[in-house]
Amino acid sequence: MTGDRPILTTAQMIAAEQEAIDAGTAVETLMERAGAALAEAAYLYAGKMPILILVGPGNNGGDGYVAARHLAKHGVPVRIAALGEPKSDAAKWARDQWEGDVETLSEETKSAPLLIDALFGTGLKRGLEDIVVLILSRLATEAHVRVACDLPSGVQSDSGVELSPVPDFDLTVTFGALKPCHRLFPASHKCGRVVLADIGVDATSAWAEIGQPRLAPLKPDAHKYSRGLVHALAGTMPGAIALAAKAAARSGAGYVRVSTSRSIDGLPSAIVQTDTAEINDQRIGCLLVGPGMGNLPQVLTMALTSHVPKVIDADGITHLGDPERLRGQNAIVTPHEGEFQRLFGRLEGSKADRALEAARRSGAVVVYKGPDTVVAADDGRLGFALPAPAWLASAGTGDVLAGMIAAMRARALDGFEAACAAVWLHGRAAEIAGPSMIADDLIAAIPKALSLVDA
Numbered sequence: 001m002t003g004d005r006p007i008l009t010t011a012q013m014i015a016a017e018q019e020a021i022d023a024g025t026a027v028e029t030l031m032e033r034a035g036a037a038l039a040e041a042a043y044l045y046a047g048k049m050p051i052l053i054l055v056g057p058g059n060n061g062g063d064g065y066v067a068a069r070h071l072a073k074h075g076v077p078v079r080i081a082a083l084g085e086p087k088s089d090a091a092k093w094a095r096d097q098w099e100g101d102v103e104t105l106s107e108e109t110k111s112a113p114l115l116i117d118a119l120f121g122t123g124l125k126r127g128l129e130d131i132v133v134l135i136l137s138r139l140a141t142e143a144h145v146r147v148a149c150d151l152p153s154g155v156q157s158d159s160g161v162e163l164s165p166v167p168d169f170d171l172t173v174t175f176g177a178l179k180p181c182h183r184l185f186p187a188s189h190k191c192g193r194v195v196l197a198d199i200g201v202d203a204t205s206a207w208a209e210i211g212q213p214r215l216a217p218l219k220p221d222a223h224k225y226s227r228g229l230v231h232a233l234a235g236t237m238p239g240a241i242a243l244a245a246k247a248a249a250r251s252g253a254g255y256v257r258v259s260t261s262r263s264i265d266g267l268p269s270a271i272v273q274t275d276t277a278e279i280n281d282q283r284i285g286c287l288l289v290g291p292g293m294g295n296l297p298q299v300l301t302m303a304l305t306s307h308v309p310k311v312i313d314a315d316g317i318t319h320l321g322d323p324e325r326l327r328g329q330n331a332i333v334t335p336h337e338g339e340f341q342r343l344f345g346r347l348e349g350s351k352a353d354r355a356l357e358a359a360r361r362s363g364a365v366v367v368y369k370g371p372d373t374v375v376a377a378d379d380g381r382l383g384f385a386l387p388a389p390a391w392l393a394s395a396g397t398g399d400v401l402a403g404m405i406a407a408m409r410a411r412a413l414d415g416f417e418a419a420c421a422a423v424w425l426h427g428r429a430a431e432i433a434g435p436s437m438i439a440d441d442l443i444a445a446i447p448k449a450l451s452l453v454d455a
């Protein structure tokens with residue numbers, strides 16, 4: 001995922017900041033860059049709209065004082081309302097550089113068309129006091145544009161959990177790297193557009209936002225097997241495997257084959273139906289099992305005897321029973337919350353932590369689905385999906401995703417890269433298909449989603 005926007009926990013961010021400080025950059029310099037970037041983003045978004053900046057006692061507040069100075073320099077009318085005095089040396093420095101008034105944040109504080117929330121960032125330890133929540137909510141409602149400095153106040157940076165109620169923001173300007181909360185639910189859906197500013201800290205991480213995939217262009221001498229053979233195993237509900245198989249074909253698999261004991265209606269003639277299960281055919285790029293499998297655990301058991309890479313979804317996950325069965329399987333599993341808990345139990349930590357733990361326990365690539373899908377590999381790589389439209393919440397869209405992943409895997413991407421590419425394309429296909437889509441429409445939108453990438 002080289003090139004994707006890195007995601008850092010608070011501890012990693014502090015370490016990266018310390019590295020920059022040790023290399024000779026003062027913390028005030030980092031704050032100056034952060035505040036200047038916040039000001040620039042707000043100015044680009046809203047021009048000379050009058051601004052109210054709420055500042056807290058820590059370095060998040062410090063960024064707010066710096067931003068105020070830059071905005072005022074550009075002729076933007078700026079007011080500051082502070083929740084207490086600055087506590088850190090850097091924030092005190094930023095406060096001293098500000099030559100304007102500082103109001104005390106209270107129930108009397110008047111709103112402005114643009115609100116910047118620089119109350120708390122990564123240092124938040126508990127929820128905001130009720131009275132502060134009320135004031136923030138009123139000022140946010142009365143503003144036309146809402147901008148969060150680093151992250152919306154009230155959000156726990158590492159988990160995306162709201163420690164106190166958080167208003168909706170239009171824009172979040174973050175520094176050095178994205179934080180898990182920008183892509184984990186519910187906070188992910190409160191941030192609005194997330195702008196990442198470079199402040200000169202080296203933010204490298206095995207965690208990143210899943211960006212647009214880079215797929216190798218089709219070679220002139222391609223043939224159906226080199227594009228990838230996906231072999232799907234049907235079960236008791238043929239509709240689900242039909243969705244998955246069609247999605248695989250539309251995602252560029254050169255050859256899609258379905259083992260089924262009875263003919264499946266409505267499958268395109270290009271998809272081969274066979275009543276044999278040639279699952280050890282060395283040409284298979286990816287085996288797909290689970291969608292519509294129903295209560296036929298023997299289908300899963302047979303799939304697990306094969307040595308080819310595999311995608312295991314839906315009923316296949318339910319019938320696994322023990323994550324250890326996945327070890328050495330070269331598998332990608334695609335659980336939603338219920339399936340995840342059935343297979344891995346109730347794990348501790350954020351969704352990111354749980355996904356990584358599941359990948360470690362099973363050795364599989366885990367695509368942990370939902371409004372904040374994450375993809376984890378057992379080597380520690382973790383991809384966070386962009387927010388996808390909520391209208392994906394309809395029957396069969398998961399089957400489509402499983403087919404798309406199988407196609408990406410069959411074209412010889414590694415398991416993690418294949419899952420990330422498919423998750424990205426699935427989200428874009430949903431946007432293209434629009435709010436009243438059903439899973440079949442999602443498949444029809446895959447070619448347009450693929451045309452967004454150079455493939």
Ligand SMILES: NC(=O)C1=CN([C@@H]2O[C@H](COP(=O)(O)OP(=O)(O)OC[C@H]3O[C@@H](n4cnc5c(N)ncnc54)[C@H](O)[C@@H]3O)[C@@H](O)[C@H]2O)[C@@H](O)CC1
Nearest residue numbers: 017030031034058059060120121122123124125126127150
């Ligand atoms: N890490 C970095 O590289 C950089 C960080 N910067 C900024 O620094 C921020 C982090 O700064 P801090 O660590 O000072 O943290 P915060 O500014 O988030 O706030 C921490 C302060 O608030 C107090 N506090 C926490 N929760 C509270 C609550 N619910 N009610 C009242 N007080 C509470 C803490 O005791 C502490 O004094 C980042 O979010 C970012 O905006 C930037 O200045 C640039 C560089």
Ligand SMILES: Nc1ncnc2c1ncn2[C@@H]1O[C@H](COP(=O)(O)OP(=O)(O)O)[C@@H](O)[C@H]1O
Nearest residue numbers: 336369370371389390392393395396397398399
């Ligand atoms: N509220 C939501 N916002 C965005 N994506 C969602 C939401 N709900 C579900 N999805 C996505 O839709 C798909 C649903 O998959 P799944 O739950 O397996 O459904 P099914 O088994 O009916 O196909 C997943 O890719 C999931 O991430």
Ligand SMILES: [K+]
Nearest residue numbers: 117120151153
């Ligand atoms: K904030």
